Amino acid sequence: MLRKVVLTLILTAMAVSGAEAQEWARKMFSATNHNFGSVARGAKAEFRFELTNGYMEDIHISSVSSSCGCTSPRIEKNTLKTYEKGSIIAKFNTDTFLGQKGATLTVRIDRPYPAIVQLHVKGYIRSDVVVNPGSVRLGDIDQGNGTNAIVSISHAGRSDWKVLDVKSANPHISAKVTETSRRGGQVAYKLSVQLDENAPPGRINDHLMLVTNDYNSRQFPVLVEGRVLSGIVVSPATLFMGVVEPGKKVTRQLVVRSKKPFRILSISCDDDSFEFKTPNENNGPAKLVHLVPVTFVAGEGTGKVSRTIRIETDSGSMTPELAAYAVVSQ
Numbered sequence: 574m575l576r577k578v579v580l581t582l583i584l585t586a587m588a589v590s591g592a593e594a595q596e597w598a599r600k601m602f603s604a605t606n607h608n609f610g611s612v613a614r615g616a617k618a619e620f621r622f623e624l625t626n627g628y629m630e631d632i633h634i635s636s637v638s639s640s641c642g643c644t645s646p647r648i649e650k651n652t653l654k655t656y657e658k659g660s661i662i663a664k665f666n667t668d669t670f671l672g673q674k675g676a677t678l679t680v681r682i683d684r685p686y687p688a689i690v691q692l693h694v695k696g697y698i699r700s701d702v703v704v705n706p707g708s709v710r711l712g713d714i715d716q717g718n719g720t721n722a723i724v725s726i727s728h729a730g731r732s733d734w735k736v737l738d739v740k741s742a743n744p745h746i747s748a749k750v751t752e753t754s755r756r757g758g759q760v761a762y763k764l765s766v767q768l769d770e771n772a773p774p775g776r777i778n779d780h781l782m783l784v785t786n787d788y789n790s791r792q793f794p795v796l797v798e799g800r801v802l803s804g805i806v807v808s809p810a811t812l813f814m815g816v817v818e819p820g821k822k823v824t825r826q827l828v829v830r831s832k833k834p835f836r837i838l839s840i841s842c843d844d845d846s847f848e849f850k851t852p853n854e855n856n857g858p859a860k861l862v863h864l865v866p867v868t869f870v871a872g873e874g875t876g877k878v879s880r881t882i883r884i885e886t887d888s889g890s891m892t893p894e895l896a897a898y899a900v901v902s903q
Contacts, residue, residue: 595688595689595690597628597688598682598688598689598690599690600627601624601625601626601627601632601690602622602623602624602690602692603622603623603624603625604622604623605622605690605691605692605693606692606693606694607620607622607663607692607693607694607695608694608695608696609665609694609695609696609697610696610697610793610794611696611697611699611790611792611793612665612667612696612697612698612699612793612794613667613699613702613703613704613726613793613795614667614668614671614698614699614700614702614703614704615667615668615703615704615705615706615707616667616704616707616708616793616794616795616796617664617667617706617707617708617796617798618664618665618667618696618794618796619662619663619664619665619796620662620663620665620694621649621660621661621662621663622660622661622662622663622678622692623658623659623660624653624658624659624660624661625653625656625657625658625659626653626654626655626656626657626658626659627655627656628655628685629655629816629900629902630655630684630685631652631653631654631655631684631685632652632653632682632684632685633651633652633682633683633684634648634651634652634653634659634661634680634681634682635651635681635682635683636648636680636681637661637678637679637680637681638678638679638681639663639676639677639678639679640676640677640678640679641674641675641676641677642666642669642670643665643666643669643670643674643675643676643698644663644664644665644666644674644676644678644694645663645664645666646661646662646663646664646678646692647661647662647664648661648662649661649662654813655813655816655898655900656811656813656877656898657811657813658811661678661680661692663676663678663692663694665694665696665698667698667707668707670698671698671699671700672697672698672700673695673696673697674695674696674697674698675693675694675695675696676693676694676695677691677692677693678691678692678693678694679691680692697790699790699793701728701729701730701731702726702727702728702793703726703727703728703729704724704725704726704795705724705725705727706724707796708724708795708796708797708798709722709724709764709766709781709795709796709797709798710722710798710799711766711768711777711797711798711799711800712799712800713799713800713802714768714772714799714800714801714802715801715802715804716772716773716774716801716802716803716804716890716891717770717804718770719767719768719769719770719772720767720768720799721765721766721767721768722765722766723763723764723765723766724763724764724766724795725753725761725762725763725764726750726761726762726763726764726783726795727759727760727761727762728759728760728761729758729759729760730758731758731760731787732755732757732758732760733786734760734785734786734787735752735760735785735786736750736752736762736783736784736785737784737785737786738783738784739764739781739782739783739784740781740782740784741779741781741782742779742780743777743779743797745768745769745771745772745773746766746767746768746769746772746777746779746781746797747766747767747769748764748765748766748767748781749764749765750762750763750764750765750783751763751765764781764783764795766781766797768799768801772801773801773891774801774802774803774891774893775800775801775893776798776799776800777797777798777799777800777801778796778797778798779796779797780794780795780796780797781794781795781797782794782795783795803890803891803892803893804831804832804833804888804889804890804891805829805830805831805835805884805886805888805890805891805892805893806829806830806831806893807827807828807829807884807892807893807895808827808828808830809827810893810895811895811896811897811898812825812827812867812882812895812896812897812898813897813898813899814867814869814897814898814899815899815900816899816900816901816902817869817871817899817900817901817902818871818901818902818903819871819872819873819874819875819901819903820871820872820873821870821871822868822869822870822871823868823869823899824866824867824868824869825866825867825869826864826865826866826867827864827865827866827867827895828862828863828864828865829862829863829864829865829884829886829892830861830862830863831861831886831888831890832861833861833888834858834859834860834861835859835860835861835863835886835887835888836852836857836858836859836886836887837851837852837863837865837884837885837886838851838885838886838887839851839884839885840865840882840883840884840885841882841883841885842880842881842882842883842897843880843881844878844880846869846870846871846872846878846880846899847867847868847869847880847882847897848867848868848869848870849865849866849867849868849882850865850866851865852864852865859887865884867882867897869897869899871899871901872901874901875901875902875903876900876901877898877899877900877901878898878899878900878901879896879897879898880896880897880898881894881895881896881897882894882895882896882897883895
């Protein structure tokens with residue numbers, strides 16, 4: 574079914590004008606515009622334009638370019654298979670540009686056939702506020718451990734300029750500011766950031782919002798980045814079983830690893846179409862790495878099948894849930 578949809582799109586695209594021909598590619602992106610707002614000089618400002626390949630054919634992104642040096646784009650992953658996600662990452666160059674800036678990013682796709690998608694960014698880079706380093710870098714943190722980091726905030730211009738508050742949308746991240754100097758029109762603060770021990774595994778990419786008494790530009794963001802490492806890691810992070818004919822079956826393999834030897838107690842899914850062989854079902858030895866075969870048996874109906882696989886271990890660590898996909902097609 575999906576294959577017929579894509580082939581229809583291709584034939585249609587060959588027959589219509591440019592803008593209409595690119596629509597299939599644009600639909601893969603969850604957003605095509607982003608406003609960075611008002612950001613400090615030197616602050617790390619990046620936005621991920623996420624896209625998902627919802628088609629049967631592989632999508633290949635050949636290049637991405639920017640209309641302005643104020644923004645540097647890069648491709649996270651050039652080739653996306655069916656249902657795979659990727660990103661075009663736009664970096665706002667706050668260390669070399671100032672003032673109101675904007676750029677158009679041109680994404681070129683060459684497979685399954687040529688297409689162009691344009692993404693747009695804009696923002697205002699302040700000259701009076703500087704963040705050093707450009708982000709709060711928490712690094713890699715083992716799950717269950719907290720950590721902290723410090724950055725400096727400086728302002729030049731107003732002798733009465735103040736940071737009034739720090740807001741965090743992440744309940745596991747807290748912060749406070751401490752004034753360290755004030756001389757003439759120069760003001761400096763220390764921003765202390767704490768990640769608590771209850772933070773779940775995964776990538777941290779959040780912003781703290783610093784609120785000031787500057788009524789022309791009331792607040793500005795500071796990026797907090799890092800990664801909380803689970804005691805148990807499963808790869809691939811998303812399992813695509815492939816395109817399967819009705820009544821047929823296919824087997825893929827998961828790799829489950831940890832820093833300490835462990836046993837897999839159970840593997841479950843809310844769909845009997847997915848079958849597993851538990852490595853330790855016969856009280857096998859604890860190991861650092863387990864290979865888990867996953868078999869999908871296609872039913873008679875066609876279309877996309879999307880389920881969640883859960884793995885229970887004796888390690889005491891939280892295991893990330895795994896998304897599994899398959900396409901049943903004639």
